[in-house]
Amino acid sequence: MNTITPGQRGILDAEYPNWKNSELSAVEFMKKLELKKNTLTKTGTTRFVISDNPETIGTPTDPKWSVQFSGGFATLWHDYLNDRNSVNYRVFVWHLNTTGKTLKYGITIGNGSNSTSTPGTIQVSNLKHSIVTTGYFIPHGICTAKSLLGNTLDDATPANPSITAGNVGLVKEWTVPNGQLIGGVVEFTLKNVTSPTAPMTFRLRSCVSDTATADLRLNQTPVIAVRETHPRGSWNFADIQSTINFETGALNSYKFYSFANGTNDNLMKQSGSYDSENSYGDNKGLYGVKNKINITFKNTSTASRIIKVFLTSRVKPFGGACQWNNNPTVGVPKLEMTSSTQDAVQVVSFTLAAGATATYPLTTSTAGSLSGPGVVAIQTLAP
Structure with missing residues (x-):
């Protein structure tokens, strides 16, 4: 399923080389794609080591x-x-x-x-x-x-x-x-x-x-x-979390949230690692990390709405696992991207009553040899 609009796809094709060549910052890249950015924080006291x-x-x-x-x-x-x-x-x-x-x-x-x-x-x-x-x-x-x-x-x-x-x-x-x-x-x-x-x-x-x-x-x-x-390094935390606030939009419309983009989620930096002179790189892929997003859904309409949540890649293919709320953990296959299509997985579909608000967590983990997820796409549908 293609969760990015044709307009966004055109921007992605045009601007990706500039981002890849560091001519365009990740923040500027997200702005051009009209992706909403969330803020992530470190969680827990487990000490994390990556040997890669x-x-x-x-x-x-x-x-x-x-x-x-x-x-x-x-x-x-x-x-x-x-x-x-x-x-x-x-x-x-x-x-x-x-x-x-x-x-x-x-x-x-x-x-x-x-x-x-x-x-x-x-x-x-x-x-x-x-x-x-x-x-x-x-x-x-x-x-x-x-x-x-x-x-x-x-x-x-x-x-x-x-x-x-x-x-x-x-x-x-x-x-x-x-x-x-x-x-x-x-x-x-x-x-x-x-x-x-x-x-x-x-x-x-x-x-x-x-x-x-x-x-x-x-x-x-x-x-x-x-x-x-x-990357290789050591840090005083092993997991991260963030929040997303979603309000229903027009029927059949999507809203996109960039929650793993190598910028706001880049908390495991080489500069913050033990022995930073001999460590290397930032753990931007969040390998071995639990990445939890608390999503608050608000139905601003006067009728009930079906909400569908999708998970997809940003620039490189994502694969790994995800867990919605307290449901069983499921594997996510390699999500490919081409110049005209983008793979996505539907995480959940649920009905939200008129005027209702609900908060649910979505947690992801990245598979070795692949990249982290980049975008949560949320769709509003009629019941």
Whole structure:
């Protein structure tokens, strides 16, 4: 279904190259398309880490994706905290092995607590994940988005549930055959079980070894250099939310809302990441993030109206998952765009009484290998 008007389509075709070449800002681009812009805010206290650079782990001589192993190890990204007694983590992982051999990937925690002045044993608990090795990138990305929104990540047992002061523990590890992607989301909790108030001091590493038999706990290497343009970073929040206010319009008309445009929703910026000098890019695609929109519907007419809500891409294809109100989470296939058509999915259809107002949440998550949703289209129809 084409949810953008012919006039908007013409503007999109004409102005997209200017936006792509940075000759036109995202805000100006939205104004030309007559898309209403909402304001997003950070939510929750879960700490978020994205490890997506280098997206491809190549051989040391690969001209584009070379990865240099040191002592058989490479640290793809890291995080460091020294001010919390407990912390919930969500880590989004997306790395393709093209080294020609089987690797081992894992997440480790180095407990930097001192055994005398700042004692602390770190407990690892509540481990759940969607991480697998696969050659089916988009289907797995959609499955990960669905399991994240639907709270159906697989439960798992930490490799090292307890990490004493001065030691490195393993949260979980996977072997990664050549030509396979290691990707998905993993969540877990870290807590200082020695003291109910003392902060932990630790370093998290997203790391890989160049053999399938290495002990990742021996890795102490610094973060490797970035490759290409995929993001990596760490932030003190994992989810975002916003509001949309909709009033019914003429029958059969649409109203369009730009809620993910790389500008107002770009909250995970490189500049705000831990170790921003070595992080890379902004997580504009919101990979691994729950993006919640609270939509308030108001029927300003004197008769009941059918309201239909559609979700579609903005410039690049969206795919992933969405959840309307408390309904089951559903997967969203890759929504393509051409010069004359635009794919969309209908999220819901409901009747709103004359003069009535109702508020419902719509939550989305982006699949790895695709882009985030850009537009909510809301249509007014006669009952």
